[in-house]
Amino acid sequence: NMADSGGHFCSFFIWVALVTTGCHAFTVTQTASGVDVLLDGILLLRHERDNPAILVGSGTTVFRELHGNFNISDTVDLKVGLPDVDISQSSSSEYRLVFSNGGDHETEMKLMTGNEGHDHVMNISIPGDLDRTWLRLYADDGEHVYGGGEQFTNFDMRGRTFPIWTREQGVGRQPGTFVTDEANKRDGGGGDYHTTYWPQPTYVSSRRYYCHLSTTDYMIMDFTETSAHVMQIWGAPGEIHFGSAANFRELSEQIGQLLGKQPVLPDWVYDGAILGLQGGTKAVLDYLEQAEGLGVKVNALWIQDWAGRITTSFGRRLFWNWAWDEQQYPGLRDEIVRQKQRGVRFLAYINPHLNKLGDLYTIADSRGYFVKNSTGQTYLQDFGEFFCGTIDLTNPAAYQWYKNEVIIKNMIDLGLAGWMADFGEYLPPDMVFHNGVSGREMHNHYPALWAKANREAVEESGKLGEIVFWMRAGFSGSQNYSVMSWAGDQFVDYSLSDGLASVIPAALSLGVSGYGLSHFDIGGFTSLFGITRTEELLLRYAEMAVFTPMMRTHEGNRPADNWQVYSSDSTLQHFARLVDLHVSLKGYIKELVLNNSRYSLPVQRPLFFHYQDDQLAYNQMYEYMFGEDVLVAPVYREGVDTWDVYLPGDDNWVHLFSDRSYGGGQTVTIPAPLGQPPFFFRASSRWASQFRAIARDHPLLVNGTGTQSSLLPYITVLLTISVFLYFRNH
Numbered sequence: 237n238m239a240d241s242g243g244h245f246c247s248f249f250i251w252v253a254l255v256t257t258g259c260h261a262f263t264v265t266q267t268a269s270g271v272d273v274l275l276d277g278i279l280l281l282r283h284e285r286d287n288p289a290i291l292v293g294s295g296t297t298v299f300r301e302l303h304g305n306f307n308i309s310d311t312v313d314l315k316v317g318l319p320d321v322d323i324s325q326s327s328s329s330e331y332r333l334v335f336s337n338g339g340d341h342e343t344e345m346k347l348m349t350g351n352e353g354h355d356h357v358m359n360i361s362i363p364g365d366l367d368r369t370w371l372r373l374y375a376d377d378g379e380h381v382y383g384g385g386e387q388f389t390n391f392d393m394r395g396r397t398f399p400i401w402t403r404e405q406g407v408g409r410q411p412g413t414f415v416t417d418e419a420n421k422r423d424g425g426g427g428d429y430h431t432t433y434w435p436q437p438t439y440v441s442s443r444r445y446y447c448h449l450s451t452t453d454y455m456i457m458d459f460t461e462t463s464a465h466v467m468q469i470w471g472a473p474g475e476i477h478f479g480s481a482a483n484f485r486e487l488s489e490q491i492g493q494l495l496g497k498q499p500v501l502p503d504w505v506y507d508g509a510i511l512g513l514q515g516g517t518k519a520v521l522d523y524l525e526q527a528e529g530l531g532v533k534v535n536a537l538w539i540q541d542w543a544g545r546i547t548t549s550f551g552r553r554l555f556w557n558w559a560w561d562e563q564q565y566p567g568l569r570d571e572i573v574r575q576k577q578r579g580v581r582f583l584a585y586i587n588p589h590l591n592k593l594g595d596l597y598t599i600a601d602s603r604g605y606f607v608k609n610s611t612g613q614t615y616l617q618d619f620g621e622f623f624c625g626t627i628d629l630t631n632p633a634a635y636q637w638y639k640n641e642v643i644i645k646n647m648i649d650l651g652l653a654g655w656m657a658d659f660g661e662y663l664p665p666d667m668v669f670h671n672g673v674s675g676r677e678m679h680n681h682y683p684a685l686w687a688k689a690n691r692e693a694v695e696e697s698g699k700l701g702e703i704v705f706w707m708r709a710g711f712s713g714s715q716n717y718s719v720m721s722w723a724g725d726q727f728v729d730y731s732l733s734d735g736l737a738s739v740i741p742a743a744l745s746l747g748v749s750g751y752g753l754s755h756f757d758i759g760g761f762t763s764l765f766g767i768t769r770t771e772e773l774l775l776r777y778a779e780m781a782v783f784t785p786m787m788r789t790h791e792g793n794r795p796a797d798n799w800q801v802y803s804s805d806s807t808l809q810h811f812a813r814l815v816d817l818h819v820s821l822k823g824y825i826k827e828l829v830l831n832n833s834r835y836s837l838p839v840q841r842p843l844f845f846h847y848q849d850d851q852l853a854y855n856q857m858y859e860y861m862f863g864e865d866v867l868v869a870p871v872y873r874e875g876v877d878t879w880d881v882y883l884p885g886d887d888n889w890v891h892l893f894s895d896r897s898y899g900g901g902q903t904v905t906i907p908a909p910l911g912q913p914p915f916f917f918r919a920s921s922r923w924a925s926q927f928r929a930i931a932r933d934h935p936l937l938v939n940g941t942g943t944q945s946s947l948l949p950y951i952t953v954l955l956t957i958s959v960f961l962y963f964r965n966h
Contacts, residue, residue: 262347276480279374288317291370304404304662305425360473369473372464380854383749385436389429391741391857397458400435402661409733434710438749445480452681484845491750492836496716500833506822508533509815510788514541517565531812540585548621551793557594558586559646572651581653589624605634608668629685631670643693660686660709684713691717715750726760728769737872741857747838757790769798779913780870782818783862820930828863847884865921869914879908888919892931
C-alpha cells in the first residue's frame with residue numbers, strides 16, 4: 237500500500253510477471269516515489285503521489301453538427317487525482333492496481349499479458365458515477381508519436397492535441413487563411429489541423445511501442461506535455477492495448493494482428509487509371525474514346541452519377557437513391573458487359589444515406605430502417621440543401637436489406653466492379669440506434685459497420701478479388717473490412733493543410749495506424765470562392781498517384797470550372813505517360829500490396845520504418861518509402877522545376893530519371909520538371925534493372941510527345957542543312 241502519509245517507503249519491491257519464454261510482459265516496479273509500469277523494458281506509465289498517473293471526474297459535453305462539421309464544447313465539473321495505489325498480482329500474467337484518493341473514487345487497473353506475447357491489455361474501471369478518465373502515459377523529451385488515424389496536417393503528433401471524432405475534414409483546415417475563414421462563414425465547415433474523416437485512438441512511439449484504446453466514445457489524445465501523453469477518455473475507459481518490438485515493421489504486424497488486415501486488390505486495378513466521369517452513357521464513352529485515342533490505359537470508368545444528380549449552391553451533387561437511372565445511362569447493363577471484354581470496368585457510388593425524395597427512402601422509412609430521433613421518428617439531416625435518413629446498421633433487418641437489396645441487387649448484380657462507399661461520419665450523438673448503444677458511442681463506430689456491410693456484400697457475392705470499393709470515413713475495425721481508402725475532399729490548391737501536400741501525411745499516419753492501402757482524387761475535389769484547379773496541379777497530383785496502389789481521377793464538385801484530364805490533348809498525353817509509369821511498376825506494386833495483406837506493411841511508409849537509427853528520418857512528413865526499395869518525394873509547390881530530397885541511412889540511392897547515384901544521410905537538389913517526380917531507388921535493389929528500364933522507356937514529354945521523338949524535326953533539319961552544305965562545297 238502506497239498511501240502512507242509521507243509518501244516514502246521503507247522497502248523497495250519489484251513485481252515481475254512470469255510469462256512464456258520468448259514473450260514480452262508487463263513489469264510493475266514500486267519506486268521510492270511511486271510505481272512504474274514497463275513493457276519489455278519500455279517505461280509506459282510513471283505514477284507518483286505528487287503527479288498521479290490517473291485522474292477521474294465528470295463533465296458536460298455539447299456537440300453541434302451542421303453538414304458533418306461538429307462544434308464541440310466541454311465543461312469539466314470534477315477532476316480528481318488518485319495518488320494512492322494498492323498492488324496485487326492475481327496470476328503469473330495479471331496485475332491488479334487499485335488507485336484512489338484516500339479510499340475515494342477507487343479505480344481499478346488490470347494489466348494482462350497477451351497469450352501471443354504481443355497484445356498486452358490495460359483494463360481500467362472507474363466508479364459508476366463518473367464519466368471521465370485522464371490517463372497519463374510516460375513521455376520522453378525527444379520522443380516522436382505518429383498515427384491517430386488519418387492526419388492531414390501533422391504527422392508527428394507531439395505538441396498537439398487530437399480529438400478523436402470522425403467528421404468532415406473541413407475546407408482549408410487552417411483558421412486565419414482566406415479559404416478556411418470563408419468556409420466558416422458559409423456553414424462552419426473550415427475545419428482545423430485535427431479534423432479528419434478517419435480518427436483513431438492509436439499511436440506508435442519512436443520508443444518502439446504502440447498504444448491502442450478500444451473505446452469508440454469521444455476522447456482526446458493530448459501530446460502537448462513534455463513528460464506525459466495524456467489520454468482523456470469519455471465514458472468507460474475499457475481496454476487499452478500495448479505492444480513492443482525491436483523495429484517498426486514488427487510493430488506494424490502486431491497492429492495488424494490486433495485490428496485486422498486488408499486483402500489484396502483485384503489484378504485489373506494495376507492495369508491503368510480509373511477515369512472519374514459523369515454525364516450519361518454517350519458522354520462517358522466519348523471521353524473514353526478520347527483518352528484511349530491519345531494513349532491512356534484505362535482500366536475503369538467511375539460514373540458516380542449512375543443514380544442521377546441534382547444541383548446545389550456547392551456544385552453538382554448526386555441523387556442519393558442508389559439505383560440505376562436508366563434515363564441518365566441508357567443501355568448501361570449491356571455496355572458494362574461490352575467494355576469488360578475490352579478490359580474496362582464500370583464503377584459507381586453509394587453511401588449509407590437516402591434522399592427523402594427517392595423511392596428507396598420511402599421503403600426504408602415505412603419499415604423503420606432509419607436511425608431515429610428522440611421521439612422515435614426518422615432522424616432527418618440536412619446534407620447541403622437536401623434531406624436524408626441514415627440506415628441503422630445496428631438493426632439486423634435494415635442491415636440485411638441495405639446489403640442485399642441495395643448493394644448486391646442494385647450494384648453487384650448490375651455488373652459493377654466497384655464503387656466509392658462514401659460518408660459515414662455525419663451522425664450526431666443524439667441519434668437513437670436499434671441496439672440501444674448511445675449515439676455518442678456509435679458515432680465513431682458507424683464507419684466500421686458501413687465498411688463491414690460493403691465487405692460482406694462483396695464476399696457473399698463471391699466477388700472478393702474482383703470488386704474494389706474505397707472509403708474515406710473510418711475508425712478502429714475498418715482495417716478488417718475496408719479494401720481501399722481514399723483521402724477525401726482536398727481543396728484544389730497547394731496549401732499544406734488541405735491541398736496536394738496533405739495527402740502525404742494522411743497516407744503515412746493511416747499506415748502507421750494499421751491501414752496500408754490509400755489513394756486520393758487526382759487533382760483534388762473542392763473548388764470554391766473562385767479558386768479552381770489548374771493543369772499543373774492536376775499533373776502534379778497525377779505524378780504522386782503513380783506511386784500509390786491505385787490511380788483515379790475526379791472531376792471535382794464543379795467540373796466545368798476546373799481543368800480535367802480531358803481538357804486538352806496535351807494533358808491527356810502527359811497523363812498517359814504517367815499512367816504507363818504506374819502500369820510498368822505493376823509487379824513491384826503488387827508485391828507491396830501482398831506484403832500489406834500478409835504482414836500489415838503499408839504500401840506507403842515513413843522513412844523511419846526502414847531507417848530507425850537515422851534521427852532525421854523521423855522528421856520527414858512529405859517524403860515516403862514506397863516499399864523498402866523506393867523513396868518518393870512529391871513536388872507539392874507551384875511553379876518549381878527543382879526539388880530538395882532527404883536521402884536516409886547509409887545506402888546508395890539512384891535518381892530514376894538521371895541514373896545518378898547519391899549517398900544517404902544528406903539532402904540533395906535534383907531536377908523535377910513536370911513529368912519527372914522525384915523518385916530514388918536503392919542501388920542494391922533487386923528491382924534496379926527494371927527501374928532503369930522504366931526510366932529509359934518513358935522519356936519526358938515535350939508538347940505532348942516523347943523527348944526523343946520531339947527532337948526528330950530538329951535533327952532532320954540539321955541533317956538536311958549538313959547535306960546541302962556538303963554538296964555545295966563539293
